[in-house]
Amino acid sequence: MFPPVYIADIAAHEGQEVTLHGWLHNRRSSGKLHFLQVRDGTGVIQCVVFKGNVTPEVFQEADHLPQETSLAVTGLVKKDARSPIGFELDVKDLRALAKPAREFPLGHKEHGVAFLMEQRHNWLRSQRQAVILRVRHSVVKAIRDFFDGRGFTLVDAPVFTPSACEGTSTLFEVPYFDLGKAYLTQSGQLYMEAAAMALGKVYCFGPTFRAEKSKTRRHLTEFWMVEPEVAFMDLDGDMELMEQLVAHVVQAVLAKHERELRDVLERDVSKLANVKAPFPRITYTEAVEVIQKAGHPMKWGDDIGGDEETVVASAYDRPVMVHRYPAAMKAFYFKKDPQDANVALGCDVLAPEGYGEIIGGGQREDDLAVLEASIAQAGLPKEAFEWYLDVRRYGSVPHAGFGMGVERCVAWICGLHHVRETIPFPRMMERITP
Structure with a gap:
């Protein structure tokens, strides 16, 4: 043979x-x-x-x-x-x-979603699912190539964390030997801030967990996220890094999988071809005006939900960057705009075609006293963040970063309705098998 x-x-x-x-x-x-x-x-x-x-x-x-x-x-x-x-x-x-011991349960016919999810281990054998997983692999590779080629150092953040930095309502709690409670990480950001003070440009890339009781097509309880953090970077530099990453990933995937995207997933690849930097940038205030003109009952200070994100993004042929959200909406570590303390130096990247937020991030508060006051105002235990405050105690510098979810990115690139198809074995509120 x-x-x-x-x-x-x-x-x-x-x-x-x-x-x-x-x-x-x-x-x-x-x-x-x-x-x-x-x-x-x-x-x-x-x-x-x-x-x-x-x-x-x-x-x-x-x-x-x-x-x-x-x-x-x-x-x-x-x-x-x-x-x-x-x-x-x-x-x-x-x-x-x-030869199969019995008839393969997934024939060449239509099956309901519930049945396909029960048969996820077999569903992966279908041509469509194989293409999606190959695209996912290319997205992950493109992300790593992007950062590795720009002098970033991969730093692995822990999955177990000792404290809840933004409240425990969306964290998975686990017993941790004689030390009490631990939590599955929501983000490696705080650890990347410490690492950036040692290595300058860093990123972590791994699983994160959210215990949100959400059943929307954009949510999973376990998903993968890449989180870069850069010392001596402000919001403008952060936004430039965001758009460069997204454009690089999309074009790298398109170069390798255009035929599969078009022929197997029936994706309109011409819409992906438009995804090139620079991206349009608007403030949160401008976004609210757009949403209000579209007839949505939103006022300044409200969160921009999925429907509102779609309204904002529909005006563009590529992702749009919405920056300077109300400071009250953001976590304690966001730096406030020196020109307007009511808004934070943060930015979200909204994908077009109704896929919503794929990146969230911004500039971090680098002033020790201000950060201590923010922790107190948020009602968080200061002792749990003493190590994080040390980042500001010893040579504090402006720094910024963001997080990009792999699954939402893959869903957008592949043109999928639900993120459950973007990860081999999805974990959702109602599913932890197979």
Whole structure:
């Protein structure tokens, strides 16, 4: 048997006889021909079994293989303009490695969302889900390449945290030996601030947890977030970094997955092609005016919800940056605008097409006395933040950062209705299986 090759590399073997290892995705027959759709995780290829090219036993077996049979298929790589990948395999030999013990539960028909979620471990085998996970991988790689190529240092933040920095209502509480309670992290930001004072430009990238009792299409209880933090950076520099990251990620994914996005996910890729810096920038006050003109009963000081985000973003063909939100809406660590103490030096990036906030961040308060007063005003225990206050006690400098959620970013790029499809095994309010 020839050394196995991957379908993604098939073009390099035109005219050669190769062996593929994979699973039977679908099959159909036409007299002396069997057409087997075989996938190997890198792609799908049509394998044509002609009665005159194989033994009678192989031809007979090819007509009765159940879906998801694992296979070793040997054949000649031939160019085919009708194929989505430009090639097909003229089969010379075929061997079933393992046949399903029972009928695969996901046939080639429509299934309800609840059933598909119960079958998530099997649903991942579908072509659509495989494309989404490959796009997710490319998003993660593009994020890492962006920061690594700009001199950032990856610093891993802890998942267990000793205190609730913004209240316990949206934190998962866990017992922690003899030390009492601990919490699953909502963010690595505070730790990145400390790391930035040591390394200048840092980022963490890992799972975060939110115990919000929300069932919207934009929420998960466990998701992945990248959080850069930069010393000697103000809000303007932070916003520039935000737009550069988003533009880099989108264009990197588009360069690699344009065909899959268009043909498998039916994504309008022309809308992604427009995602290039600079992004439009408006203040929160200007955003409120836009929302009010659209007929929404919003007043200054209200949060901008999902519907309102859609109104604001609908005027643009690329993400829009909304900055300087009311200080009362933001966490204690946001720095207030020196020109207007009513607003904070923060910014959200809203994706177009109704996908909402994909980035939130801003400039941090670097004045020790002001930060101590903010902690007290928020009713937080100062002793829990003594280590965080040390960041300001020893050579404090202006610094800024943000967090970008991977799942919302993937949902937008892929044009998905719900973030549950963007992560291999989603965790939501009503789901913790499989």
